[in-house]
Amino acid sequence: MREHAGTSAATPDPSSxxxxxxxxxxxxxxxxxxxxxxxxxxxxxxTNRALCYDAFAILHSGESKTAVYVAEKLNRASIADADEKRTNKFFPDARLRSGERATLDDYKGSGFDRGHLAPAGDMPTAQAMAQSFSLANMVPQAPEHNRGAWAKTVEAATRKYAGRASGNLYVITGPVFEPSIAQSESIGPGHVHVPKYLFKLVYDQNKNRAWAHWHLNDDTTRGSRPISYAELVKRTGIEFLPGVSPSQ
Structure with missing residues (x-):
């Protein structure tokens, strides 16, 4: 998740x-x-909406004006193709209602980065790269965390693992608002809510193994040991892998 300036990008098919x-x-x-x-x-x-993009899918919340989660499928081939130049052109997704989406003004002067959930570094094509800068794929993220521990010990490590995995990885990334969305901090005129925590779930289908990174959204956060899938479900109340019983 890295924050850069930018204003627009082509949006996907509104039918999706x-x-x-x-x-x-x-x-x-x-x-x-x-x-x-x-x-x-x-x-x-x-106010939840499902959004399909070329290289990821988002369940978006009109309450928080961020994703509930973002899902990707990674493997050796996709990582080998992930060498696109960053577009750095952030844009509000026009498929979302104006009152339910973040805007560029919301982040301006907020002190938070526009942090990618599906990382730009995972994108295998130029169009997927452009789509990754949708504000629907962003959360307000502490700058030092975004560019430091999250980028280096979570995103880069996940790509490295996917690049040597024997099959597909299913990766789900999202925010956690505590004590609730309504009571969380927000930024901008549109009141985009700031997550207290961020998580990234990694499921190796061939090995039937799953683990999750769980980070406090704070500039002081450093790398930490992953938690189990069962612990992630307990903390979030979400069954991320229905019908799957990954080994611990």
Whole structure:
């Protein structure tokens, strides 16, 4: 997750967004980003929207004006192709209602980075790179954490592991708001909510192993040992891998 200046980028096909409904049906246009085609099981919220992009999928919250989670599928081939030049052109996704999405003004002067959830460094094509700068793929992130521990000990480590894995990795990244979205800090005229924690779940399908990085969204955060999948589910209340029982 790195923050840079930027103003616009091409958005994906507006037809690839939908309200939440049946858990699998909402991502019918991009099931490939989820293990066994099954998205995480989350409580239905009226302002949640599913967004499909070329290299990732987002469940977006109109309450927090950030993602609930962002899902990717990584493997040796995708990492080998992830050598695109950064576009650095951030843009609000026009598929989201104006009152439910972040804008560039929300981050301006906030003191927070626009932190990628699906990292730009994972993107295998120029179009995917451009799409990764959607503000739907951002959260307000402490700058030193974004450019330091998160980038070096979480994102880079995940790419390195994917680059030598024998099969597919399913990676789900998201924010955690405590004590609640409504009570969390927010930035900008649109009140984009600031997460207290960030997590990145990594599931190695071939080995049936899963682990998660869990970081406080703070400039003082340093690297820490991953937590188990069971612990992530306990902390978030979300079943990220429905139908899967990964080994610990």
């Amino acid at each position: 967004t939908t309200r939440t409904g049946n858990n699998a049906e909402i991502f019918a246009a991009c099931p490939q980003f989820f293990a066994n085609g099954q998205p995480p099981v989350v409580v239905h919220r009226p």
